[in-house]
Amino acid sequence: MGSRSYSFDANMLLSDGSAAATASGVATVGGSAAIIDLGGDQSKSPALNARIDAYLVIFLQALTTTNTNNVYTLILQGSNDPAFGAGNVQNLGMMDFGNTTARLGSALTTPAPTGSGSFGVVPSGQMYELGFTNEQNETMFEFLRLQIIVAGTNPSIQLAAFVAVTPEP
Numbered sequence: 001m002g003s004r005s006y007s008f009d010a011n012m013l014l015s016d017g018s019a020a021a022t023a024s025g026v027a028t029v030g031g032s033a034a035i036i037d038l039g040g041d042q043s044k045s046p047a048l049n050a051r052i053d054a055y056l057v058i059f060l061q062a063l064t065t066t067n068t069n070n071v072y073t074l075i076l077q078g079s080n081d082p083a084f085g086a087g088n089v090q091n092l093g094m095m096d097f098g099n100t101t102a103r104l105g106s107a108l109t110t111p112a113p114t115g116s117g118s119f120g121v122v123p124s125g126q127m128y129e130l131g132f133t134n135e136q137n138e139t140m141f142e143f144l145r146l147q148i149i150v151a152g153t154n155p156s157i158q159l160a161a162f163v164a165v166t167p168e169p
Contacts, residue, residue: 004129006057006164012036014076014146017061017160021072027146027161035082036163038134040142049080049140053166056093056130056146060113061158063097070152071098074161078134078141090141093132102152131166 014034015027026033040049056076064070073096081088096103097110113126134141146161 004167006055006162006167008162008164012163013161014056014144014163015159015161017059017158020062020156020158021148021150022154022156024149024151025147027148027159034145035084036144037082038142038144040080040140049134049142051133051135051140053133054131054163055166056132057162057164058095058128058130059160060097060110060126060128061160062113063110063157064152064155065097065099065109065112067153067155068099068101070155071096071102072151072155072157073149074130074159075147075149076130076132077145077147078136079143079145080139080141082143084143084145090136090139092134092136092141092144093130095128095130097157098152
């Protein structure tokens with residue numbers, strides 16, 4: 001577990017970790033695409049949204065890295081359209097996992113998780129943190145989702161993830 005702890009809020013859950021992702025798509029909670037509404041008023045011009053400085057907290061439960069071409073990219077996306085329609089999506093942060101030969105740059109191969117993590121008890125080395133803000137180019141985005149891109153030979157990744165407001169040091 002990391003040196004920082006986060007408060008868990010079920011309303012900020014983007015992936016419940018109940019199933020492995022073997023194809024690209026939006027992360028799910030309870031079998032449905034997960035979207036977080038940070039609150040705001042889209043009917044006003046300009047839209048009234050609040051800025052959030054936060055972390056996407058990721059608990060890696062399982063992944064396949066034995067195939068050297070396996071790579072998994074997590075993209076935290078923001079939108080002011082709850083349907084995330086074309087042309088209305090901004091990438092707020094990204095992180096990739098997988099084999100060294102498939103990851104961008106010279107990143108290390110992601111270590112295999114040591115056991116199934118949960119929000120209460122996470123085995124060492126399974127928690128990843130991605131800092132972000134929902135404000136980009138003076139636009140604040142009300143809605144968040146987690147896009148999972150998988151590639152390679154028989155890829156499979158299982159994770160749980162939630163958003164937590166940046167804690168005080």
